Amino acid sequence: MTNYDYIILGAGASGLMLAYRMALDPFFDDKSILIIDKEKQKGNDRTWCFWENGKGEWDHILTKTWSKIYFGSDNFKDDIDILPYQYKMIRSEDFYTTLLQSIEKKSNITFLNDEVVNFTELKDFVQIITKNGSYVASKLFNSIHNPELYQTQKKHPVLQQHFVGWFIKTKEAFFDDSTATFMDFTVPQNGNTRFMYVLPIDKHTALFEYTLFSKELLQFEEYEEAIIHYLNERGINDFEIKEKEKGAIPMTAFKFSQLNSKHILNIGTAGGWTKASTGYTFRNTAKKTKALVSFLKTENDLSKYHKKSKFWFYDLIFLDVLANHNEEGAALFASMFKKADVKTIFKFLDEESTWLEDLKIILSVPPKRFIQAFFKRLF
Structure with a gap:
């Protein structure tokens, strides 16, 4: 078995972004890092979009930006100026190519084309079994998504x-x-x-x-x-x-953090980094990987990485409503975009809003269903 300080399972957005941030940070220069994925060059298998206020770190690989968006429904329709925000698009081939160029310059980071069979946490390390070998990591970052972990539970829609x-x-x-x-x-x-x-x-x-x-x-x-x-x-x-x-x-408020442990952290969709109420993942992954790199410099227990947030509860209530009254989704979103400022909506969905801004969003949606869902969860 080959030993590594860090092993990253999966070279999608979250796995590559984490490896890229490690490659740029001198702290990790003396750390051995292995990335395992069946494919290295995935091509344009994804299109990622996100809104951002002003310039951002991915602007050099953007395919397109828009400063106006259109929202349409039977109850409300409008062309909305979102400046100073912009809606940004990245094609995955540009993203993969750019990040891999930086990663491949680092002699301490290795890419392995292989398929993961399973991994097991032992007392002081994690053992990873692939189709062609066996590896040991002090810390494992897993981005391989396993839907069975949350589809079998009934607590969260x-x-x-x-x-x-x-x-x-x-x-x-x-x-x-x-x-x-x-x-x-x-x-x-x-x-x-x-x-x-x-x-x-x-x-x-x-x-x-x-x-x-x-x-x-x-x-x-x-x-x-x-x-x-x-x-x-x-x-x-x-x-x-x-x-x-x-x-x-x-789209689920399932507590993915309960799957983490001292030596294993689930990342990306596998770690619940997808915004539960919208399905957006890219911008959240950018923020989470940046925070994770800082975390690794001071902490040894990966189970401590996750922080509780008021937005988890907001998403839970929203998904309760959408799951039980799926036919009312159009009216719900139309009410929000009609009554709330789009910049406040973006801040809220980015989990960067204040309590006052939260209240503006809460007051912009039809109250009946949300009150019902709130008291059902409360009791």
Whole structure:
């Protein structure tokens, strides 16, 4: 068996971002680090978007930014100026390539193409078994997502943010690439929370993503039929599909921190770093990995990394409402965007809002369902 100070399982956003931060910090120069993943070059398997106030550390690899967003529903629709925020897009191939360039310069960081079979925590270390070998780590960071850990419990509802997206190119200049369609709930809801998400890259190219917040996934063709119908309604009939993507992101207030231990920390989606009420992960991962690198310089017990937050309870109540009244999601979001300032919404969803700003968001949504959910949880 080969011994390492740190082993990172998975080279997706969270695993690579953690390794990248370690590569840039001299504190880790004398630490042996191993990254294990079946694939090193994953290509454009993901599109990450996030809002950010001003300049950010990933601006040099952005594909596109928007300073305006469109929100649409039967009850409220508006083009919203979000400055000084910008809505930012990163394609995963640019992200992977850029981070790996920095990581590969460090002789103390090794990448292993292999498949993890299991890992076991012993008294003073963790043993990792792969298809082709066995390894030992003082600390293990696991980003391999195992849905069974939370899907079998009944205490916290589990929804999915599930979607299929088409990158399309048109001959005519159809798109206003200054505005991103954040949520368009004018699509048929069919008893769920459903919306179209549109990111125009230029006048001829855009990502159309049919998205649901619900418990059950659809058949693949149902997503695609919805995209075709949406395009046809807007007179977009002559187009070429350049790429397709699909995904299902868990939305749950399950306490992932209870899976951590002294020597094992779950990160990314596996660690509950996905914002439970929205499915957004990238910006939270950036903040969490930065905090984790600082934590490792002073602490030895990984179970102490997680900090309790008021936002966990907010997400819990929100998901209770959305799980039990999924058909009311469009009205809920419409009320929020109609009554609250978008900058306050962004701060709230980024878990950076004050108590006063929290109150503004709470007062912007229909109270009945949330009061019911609150007292049900309370008692």
